[in-house]
Amino acid sequence: MRFDGNYTISNSAKIGKNVKIGRNTIIHDNVEIGDNSIICENCIIGEPVFASYYDSSYANPKTVIGANSLIRSGSIIYADCIFGDNFKTGNIVSIREKSVFGKNCIVGTQSDVQGNVTFGDYCRLNSHVQIGSKCTFGNFIFIYPYVVFTNDPHPPSTELIGSTVCDYAQIAAGSVILPGVIIGKHSLIGANSLINKNVGEYELHAGNPAVFVCKVNYIWSNENKRPHYPWPYSFDKELPWEGKNFDDWLSTEEGMKYEK
Numbered sequence: 001m002r003f004d005g006n007y008t009i010s011n012s013a014k015i016g017k018n019v020k021i022g023r024n025t026i027i028h029d030n031v032e033i034g035d036n037s038i039i040c041e042n043c044i045i046g047e048p049v050f051a052s053y054y055d056s057s058y059a060n061p062k063t064v065i066g067a068n069s070l071i072r073s074g075s076i077i078y079a080d081c082i083f084g085d086n087f088k089t090g091n092i093v094s095i096r097e098k099s100v101f102g103k104n105c106i107v108g109t110q111s112d113v114q115g116n117v118t119f120g121d122y123c124r125l126n127s128h129v130q131i132g133s134k135c136t137f138g139n140f141i142f143i144y145p146y147v148v149f150t151n152d153p154h155p156p157s158t159e160l161i162g163s164t165v166c167d168y169a170q171i172a173a174g175s176v177i178l179p180g181v182i183i184g185k186h187s188l189i190g191a192n193s194l195i196n197k198n199v200g201e202y203e204l205h206a207g208n209p210a211v212f213v214c215k216v217n218y219i220w221s222n223e224n225k226r227p228h229y230p231w232p233y234s235f236d237k238e239l240p241w242e243g244k245n246f247d248d249w250l251s252t253e254e255g256m257k258y259e260k
Helices: 244-252 253-258
Strands: 032-034 044-047 063-065 077-078 100-102 202-208 211-215
Touching: 032 044, 044 063, 063 077, 244 253
Parallel strands: 032 063, 044 077
Antiparallel strands: 202 211
16 A cells, blocks of 8 residues: 555556546545546545455456546545446445446535446436345436435345336435336436336326326426426426437437447
C-alpha cells in the first residue's frame, strides 16, 4: 500500500491520468480507475468481500471504475464491481460486490445496492434507494427516492429472486417492488405503490397493492399540452437525444443499438 498522509492506495491499483483522490480514501488491491475521475474524501474503493476475513488465500477481485467518474464522499464500493464511463454517486453510497453498471449511470445519496445486480446505460437512482441482489435493469431507467426492491419471497429464506425492469421504465417515490416481478418497457409505477405482479409495457400501475390504471399515453401534460408519455418525447436533459427528436435519435446508429 502507498500512503502519503492523505490517502492509501494499493500497489496493485491502476490509477488513470488526472485522477483526483480525496483525503482519507482507501483504494484496495486490483482496482482500476479511469482517466479524469474524482474520488472524494473518506471513500473505500474495492472493499474486500466477506471471504477475505476467513480465507488465507483470498485475492481481491478486480474492480473497475470508468473514465470521467465522480464518487462522492463517504461512498463504499466493494470489490468485483464494474462501472462504465461517467459513473456518479451521491454521498454515503454503498454498492456491494458483483454489481455491474453501464455508462452514464447515477446512484444517489445514501442509496444501497446489495450486489449481484446489473444495470444498463443511463440509469438514475435518486437518494435513499435500496436495490436487493439479483435484480436486472435495462437502459434509461429512473428510480426515485425511497424505492425498495425486495428479493426474498418467503422471508427469511435463502431463495432470493430478483426483479427485472425493462428500458425506459419510471418508478416513482416510495414504491416497493416485490420479488420476481417484471416491469415492462416504458412503464410507469405510481408513487407509494406495492408491485406484486408483472407490469406490462406502456402501462401505469399504482396503489397498494398496485393495479393497472391506464396506458401511459393517456397521461396528459399541462405544461406541453399533449401526452407526457412515453417520456423520452418530453424529457432529454443529459440524455443522448438531447436537443434532438427522439425518433430521429432512435434511427441513428447509436439509437438502434438500444432498440435491439
